[in-house]
Amino acid sequence: MHIQANYSLLPHNTFKIDVKTQYYVEINKQSDILILRTDMKLAALPWRIFGDGSNLLLTQDIEGVVLRCTFKKIKIMKEDQDNIWISVGAGVKWHDLVTHTVEQGWWGLENLALIPGTVGAAPVQNIGAYGAEARDSITRVQSLNIYDGQRIEFRNAECHFGYRTSIFKQEYINKLLVHRVTFRLRKSHSGKANLVYAPLKEALSDFQKKELTPLLVYKAVIRIRNSKIPNPERQGNGGSFFKNPVVDEAYFHDLLEKYPDMPHHKMINGCYKIPAAWLIEQVDWKGRSHGRAGVSHQHALVLVNLGGAQGSDILELSNLVQEDVNHKFGIYLEPEVITL
Ligand SMILES: Cc1cc2nc3c(=O)[nH]c(=O)nc-3n(C[C@H](O)[C@H](O)[C@H](O)COP(=O)(O)OP(=O)(O)OC[C@H]3O[C@@H](n4cnc5c(N)ncnc54)[C@H](O)[C@@H]3O)c2cc1C
Numbered sequence: 001m002h003i004q005a006n007y008s009l010l011p012h013n014t015f016k017i018d019v020k021t022q023y024y025v026e027i028n029k030q031s032d033i034l035i036l037r038t039d040m041k042l043a044a045l046p047w048r049i050f051g052d053g054s055n056l057l058l059t060q061d062i063e064g065v066v067l068r069c070t071f072k073k074i075k076i077m078k079e080d081q082d083n084i085w086i087s088v089g090a091g092v093k094w095h096d097l098v099t100h101t102v103e104q105g106w107w108g109l110e111n112l113a114l115i116p117g118t119v120g121a122a123p124v125q126n127i128g129a130y131g132a133e134a135r136d137s138i139t140r141v142q143s144l145n146i147y148d149g150q151r152i153e154f155r156n157a158e159c160h161f162g163y164r165t166s167i168f169k170q171e172y173i174n175k176l177l178v179h180r181v182t183f184r185l186r187k188s189h190s191g192k193a194n195l196v197y198a199p200l201k202e203a204l205s206d207f208q209k210k211e212l213t214p215l216l217v218y219k220a221v222i223r224i225r226n227s228k229i230p231n232p233e234r235q236g237n238g239g240s241f242f243k244n245p246v247v248d249e250a251y252f253h254d255l256l257e258k259y260p261d262m263p264h265h266k267m268i269n270g271c272y273k274i275p276a277a278w279l280i281e282q283v284d285w286k287g288r289s290h291g292r293a294g295v296s297h298q299h300a301l302v303l304v305n306l307g308g309a310q311g312s313d314i315l316e317l318s319n320l321v322q323e324d325v326n327h328k329f330g331i332y333l334e335p336e337v338i339t340l
Pocket of ligand 1: 014048049050051052053054055056069090115116117118119120121122124125126127128129164168169173174176177178179229230231232237238239240338
C-alpha cells in the first residue's frame with residue numbers, strides 16, 4: 001500500500017479536472033484499512049471513496065484522504081443448470097466485466113455495456129441504461145467499514161436500490177467501501193434479450209428474438225452509445241449531468257397545453273417523467289458554451305470540458321442551464337453528477 005501526498009486527481013475523474021487531494025491511497029483488502037487507521041495523522045482526516053470519478057465534478061482540492069479500491073478478482077461462486085453466480089472485485093472496470101460476461105454467453109449485463117466506472121460503484125449508483133439496472137442482477141454486496149475494517153454483507157433487498165441510488169449512496173456514503181459484488185447471470189440457453197428500450201429493439205430488428213445473443217445486444221448498445229454520448233477520453237464529461245425530472249399530473253397537463261410536442265413518459269404512480277435533454281434543447285443550450293465549459297452538441301444532457309475547464313466553470317454552466325429551464329418551464333433540474 002502506497003500513500004501519496006498532494007496527489008493530482010486528474011487521472012481519476014472523467015471531467016478531466018486537475019485538482020489535488022491531500023492524501024491518496026489504493027486499497028485491496030480488509031487489513032489495508034486496519035493498517036491505515038493506525039496512522040494517527042490519516043485517521044484524524046475525512047476519508048472519501050472514489051471509483052473512476054465518472055460521476056464526480058471536482059470543484060476544489062480535497063482535504064483529507066481519497067481512497068480507491070483496486071481489488072480485481074472475478075470468481076465463480078456457484079452455478080446450476082440455468083444460472084451462474086459470480087463475485088467481482090470492486091476495482092474491476094465495469095465495461096470489462098460486461099465484456100467478460102457476454103464473451104461467456106451469459107445474459108444480464110449486456111444492456112449496461114460501455115458505462116464508465118468501476119464495479120464497486122455499480123451498486124452505489126444502481127447504474128442503469130436501456131431498460132436495465134444493476135439491481136436486476138446483483139444478489140449480494142460485500143462492503144468494508146472504513147472506520148474499523150469490519151465486513152458487512154447486504155442482500156439485494158437490503159441495498160434499498162432506487163433510481164441511481166442505494167443505501168451505499170445514502171446513509172453509508174463514505175462510510176462503507178464496496179469491496180465485492182455478486183451477480184446472478186443467466187446461461188445462454190436460459191436468458192433472453194431485454195429490448196424494452198425502443199431504439200435498441202429497432203437496432204436489432206434484423207434478427208429474430210431467438211437468434212439474439214448477449215454479444216449481439218452488447219454490440220448494438222455500444223453502437224447506439226457511441227453515436228449519442230461523447231467519449232470522455234476525447235472530451236471530458238460525466239455522462240448525464242441532470243436527472244430526468246418528474247412532475248405531477250396536473251402540472252404535466254398545464255405544460256402539455258403550452259408545449260404539445262413535449263416528450264414524456266407516464267409512470268406507474270401517475271406522475272410524468274420529462275426528458276431533461278428536451279428541456280435543455282428548448283432553452284437553446286445544446287451545443288453552446290460558457291467559457292471552457294459547454295453543453296455537448298451530441299447530447300444536451302451532457303456537459304463537457306472544452307479543454308482546461310475548472311470544476312467551477314462546469315458548475316457555473318450547470319447553474320445557468322438550471323436557471324433557464326426553471327424560468328421557462330418552472331422545473332428544477334436536479335443534478336445526477338455529484339459535486340465535490
Ligand atoms: C460518458 C459517461 C456515460 C455514462 N453513462 C451512464 C449510464 O448510462 N448509466 C448510469 O447509470 N451512469 C452513467 N454514467 C455515470 C457513471 O459512469 C456511473 O455513475 C458509475 O457507476 C460511476 O462509477 P465510478 O467508479 O466512476 O464512481 P465515482 O464517480 O468515482 O463515484 C461515484 C459515487 O460512488 C461512490 N463509490 C465509488 N466506488 C465506491 C466503492 N468501491 N465503495 C463505495 N462507494 C463507492 C463514490 O463515493 C461516489 O459517491 C456515465 C458517465 C459518463 C462519464
